[in-house]
Amino acid sequence: MSESQKTNGVLVRVERVEKVFHRGTESIHVLADLSLDVAAREFLALMGPSGSGKTTLLNLIGGLDRPTKGTVTVGGERVDRLSDRELAHWRARHVGFIFQLYNLMPVLNAEQNVELPLLLTHLSKAERKEHVQAALAVVGLRHRAKHYPRTLSGGEQQRVGIARGIVTDPTILLCDEPTGDLDRKAGDGILDLLQALNREHGKTVIMVTHDPHASRRAGRIVYLEKGQLSNEPLQ
Amino acid sequence: MKFAHLIWGNLKRKKLRTCLTLLSILVAFVLFGMLMAIKQALAGGVKLAGADRLIVRDKVSIIQFLPVSYKARMERIPGVSLAVHQTWFGGIYQDPKNFFMQTPVVPEEFLQMHTEYILPPAQKKAWLQTRTGAIVGRKSADRFHWKIGDKIPIKSSVFPKQDGSDVWTFDIVGIYDGRDKGTDTTPMLFRYDYFDEARSSWAKGQVGWYTIRVQDPAKAAEVAKRVDQEFENSSSETKTEPEGAFLQGWASQICNITLIVGSILGAVFFTMLLVSGNTMSQSVRERTGELGVQKAIGFTNAQIVSLVLAESCLLTVLGAVLGLGLAWMFASRGDPTGGLLPLFFLPIPDLFLGLGISLALGLVTGFFPALSAMRLRVADALRRM
Numbered sequence: 001m002s003e004s005q006k007t008n009g010v011l012v013r014v015e016r017v018e019k020v021f022h023r024g025t026e027s028i029h030v031l032a033d034l035s036l037d038v039a040a041r042e043f044l045a046l047m048g049p050s051g052s053g054k055t056t057l058l059n060l061i062g063g064l065d066r067p068t069k070g071t072v073t074v075g076g077e078r079v080d081r082l083s084d085r086e087l088a089h090w091r092a093r094h095v096g097f098i099f100q101l102y103n104l105m106p107v108l109n110a111e112q113n114v115e116l117p118l119l120l121t122h123l124s125k126a127e128r129k130e131h132v133q134a135a136l137a138v139v140g141l142r143h144r145a146k147h148y149p150r151t152l153s154g155g156e157q158q159r160v161g162i163a164r165g166i167v168t169d170p171t172i173l174l175c176d177e178p179t180g181d182l183d184r185k186a187g188d189g190i191l192d193l194l195q196a197l198n199r200e201h202g203k204t205v206i207m208v209t210h211d212p213h214a215s216r217r218a219g220r221i222v223y224l225e226k227g228q229l230s231n232e233p234l235q
Numbered sequence: 236m237k238f239a240h241l242i243w244g245n246l247k248r249k250k251l252r253t254c255l256t257l258l259s260i261l262v263a264f265v266l267f268g269m270l271m272a273i274k275q276a277l278a279g280g281v282k283l284a285g286a287d288r289l290i291v292r293d294k295v296s297i298i299q300f301l302p303v304s305y306k307a308r309m310e311r312i313p314g315v316s317l318a319v320h321q322t323w324f325g326g327i328y329q330d331p332k333n334f335f336m337q338t339p340v341v342p343e344e345f346l347q348m349h350t351e352y353i354l355p356p357a358q359k360k361a362w363l364q365t366r367t368g369a370i371v372g373r374k375s376a377d378r379f380h381w382k383i384g385d386k387i388p389i390k391s392s393v394f395p396k397q398d399g400s401d402v403w404t405f406d407i408v409g410i411y412d413g414r415d416k417g418t419d420t421t422p423m424l425f426r427y428d429y430f431d432e433a434r435s436s437w438a439k440g441q442v443g444w445y446t447i448r449v450q451d452p453a454k455a456a457e458v459a460k461r462v463d464q465e466f467e468n469s470s471s472e473t474k475t476e477p478e479g480a481f482l483q484g485w486a487s488q489i490c491n492i493t494l495i496v497g498s499i500l501g502a503v504f505f506t507m508l509l510v511s512g513n514t515m516s517q518s519v520r521e522r523t524g525e526l527g528v529q530k531a532i533g534f535t536n537a538q539i540v541s542l543v544l545a546e547s548c549l550l551t552v553l554g555a556v557l558g559l560g561l562a563w564m565f566a567s568r569g570d571p572t573g574g575l576l577p578l579f580f581l582p583i584p585d586l587f588l589g590l591g592i593s594l595a596l597g598l599v600t601g602f603f604p605a606l607s608a609m610r611l612r613v614a615d616a617l618r619r620m
Contacts, residue, residue: 065612085537105525108240117533119241120538216467
C-alpha cells in the first residue's frame, strides 16, 4: 500500500463506478455512479437488500471484477487497471476474503486450507507451518488443525475461512455475509473475531450483510439500494 | 511439489470414478505393453540384423533348397568375405507344441558369422570334437531343462535318416547365450557334416539358405546384385537381400505388425482420450466454485491451468505406470506361446514410449478442462458455490 494513501487515511476509494451486466440483449445496471471511501483500519458494514449490488461492489474492491466505468483504488493502486495476472498477485498480497458459505476445499484439512494462500508465496514449509499455526491460534482452532471441513461445525468452518483470509497478513478483509449461514451464537463468535482483527490487528474490514445485528458491530454502516449508496436506509 | 497434496486430494475426491478411470487406463497400457512385446517378438529381429549380412535364398521360395556348392562360388564373388548356410530341420521334441528352431550348421564358420551367440571356448571345442554334438540357446535349455551331456531325441518332420528313422539323437555339448537382450536364444544348432551324412538321399548336398558377410556394408546392394547374377539361369536362381529385409519379409508373412498394432492402439487410446477427458471435464465442472476461491485468493490462470493439467497427467501416468508394470511382469515370464515368439519381451524404449504417450494423453485430456478453468470469471465461479 502506498504511503500517500495511508497518510490521507483513505485505503479504498471507489469513484463514480458503474457496473452493467449483460444478459443476452438485456443490460442490467447494478451500480450507477457510485463513490465510496473507506479509511484504513475502518470496520465498514455494507447493507442492503438482496440484489442491491453489495457483493458486486465488494468484488470490485477485491479485484474479482472490473467496473464498467469509474475507478477503484486500493492503497493507492488502481485495481481496475491491473491485468488478470497482476490482479491475482495483488489479491494474494493485500486482500483476505471471507465467504458466506466458507468455501473451504473439502479435500484439504483445516491446516491445509489455511495454508493454501501461502503456497503462492516463497515461504519455506517450516515458515508456512508457523504462519498457519499462528492464524489458527488467532481463530482459536489450533486443536482442530487436522480436521477436514466435513467434520467441523459451521462456526468452526467459518473460523478456518477467516484464518485462511488472514494468514498472509492482508491489509484488507472483505467479508461477504460472514454470518449469513450461522446461528446467532456462532455468528456472534465470528463477529467478535472480526472486531478483534480490526481493533487489535489493525485490519480494514468491509463486511457485506443484511443482518442489522451484525452491522451494529461495524464502526460505520452504509446502505446500498438501487445502485446508490447512502448513510441511512432507504424506506 | 508444494501443490502435490492439492492435486492428489482432487483426484481422491470421487474415489470410485478415479479408480474406474485409472483401471481403464491401466488396461489400455497393459494392452499397449503386450502388443509392443508381440511386435518385438515378430519384428524385433529386424533391428538386430547385421548391417553387413545378406541372406541368399532360392528366388522362387524360401522352402526351395540351394546347392551346398554355392558356398564356394559365393565366397569367390568380390565383396563377399564369408558365406554360411542353414537348413530348416523342422524337428519336434516330445510334443508338436514344443516348437523351436533347429538347424544344421558348420560350427566354426557359423560362430564366426553370428558373433551375437556367445559360447564358452571349452564348449566350442567339445562341439568341434563331437560329430553328433549340438549346442542350444539358453532359453530352450531352460525351457526343456537340458544340460550339457544330455542326449536329446528330435523327430524331424522334413528329413528322415538313411535307416528310415525320423528320430535324430543329439548330444548337448554347449549352451550359448545372446550378446544382446533381443538375441534369439531358442535355436538348437548341430553339425552339418553329421546331418548331411546321416540323412536319406533326398535333398542330399542341398541347404536351406545362405548368410553372407560383405566386406563393405555400404556396397551391400552391389554385392547382392553380383550374387544373384552369379546364379542367373541356373537350376536354383537366388534372391539376395539384407538380413533385416529378409526378417521383415518373414514377419510380414504373418501379418503387417506395425499396421495392426498401430490400429489397435489408435482405437484404444482414442477411447482412453474420451474416458479420461470426460473424467477430467466432470471433475473440473464439479468444483467450479472452488476454482473461483482459488482464483480469489491469488492463484493465477497459469497456476490453475498447471494444476488441472498436472492432475490429468498424474491420472494417466499413474495408470500407465501400473499398466506397463503389469505388462512388464507378464512379458518377463517369457514367450507365452511355447516357442512361436522367442523374442517376446517388452523393450525398455517401449516402456518410455508408453510413459510418453501417457503424458501426452494427460496433456490432451486435461487441455479443455484446463482451458475452461482458466476462462472462468472469479465472480461467476463464486456465485456457483
